[in-house]
Amino acid sequence: MTDFDKEILNLPYNLYRSAISIRSEITRRLTEEFKDDFTSDYWYILNIIIDNEPVSSAHISEITGRDRASISRTLGCMERLDLIRRVDNPANKRSELILSTKFAFEFKVRAEEIIRNVVSSTLKELKPIELMELNRMLSAISI
Numbered sequence: 491m492t493d494f495d496k497e498i499l500n501l502p503y504n505l506y507r508s509a510i511s512i513r514s515e516i517t518r519r520l521t522e523e524f525k526d527d528f529t530s531d532y533w534y535i536l537n538i539i540i541d542n543e544p545v546s547s548a549h550i551s552e553i554t555g556r557d558r559a560s561i562s563r564t565l566g567c568m569e570r571l572d573l574i575r576r577v578d579n580p581a582n583k584r585s586e587l588i589l590s591t592k593f594a595f596e597f598k599v600r601a602e603e604i605i606r607n608v609v610s611s612t613l614k615e616l617k618p619i620e621l622m623e624l625n626r627m628l629s630a631i632s633i
Contacts, residue, residue, distance in 0.1 A: 516605055
């Protein structure tokens with residue numbers, strides 16, 4: 491096996507390890523800040539909702555690549571935490587649309603500060619240009 495082959499095989503491991511580490515730290519800090527079980531997923535999905543509202547849960551599922559049942563459970567938790575509210579879809583009485591709440595905007599601002607701090611401390615060894623390049627390269631990954 492060549493050194494390049496070893497690097498290729500290490501890449502998924504390093505991506506997974508990094509993602510889990512950053513996600514766990516963000517969730518820990520959000521939970522600490524808001525005194526409830528807030529996860530990084532809530533921030534991620536909330537951004538999708540705010541950028542597309544009103545939005546259906548099916549559309550959120552499409553954008554995130556997560557199954558509808560998983561999105562439905564996450565939305566239920568977000569509703570319990572007053573991040574979102576559901577309203578009837580006037581175009582289709584069998585479906586609902588998701589809207590953000592006033593608290594969602596307060597949460598988003600505070601969450602983004604926490605996320606910036608986590609990412610900054612995690613990637614402190616990278617120069618700004620390297621961070622931008624890393625973000626560009628990660629954005630290019632798709633299946």
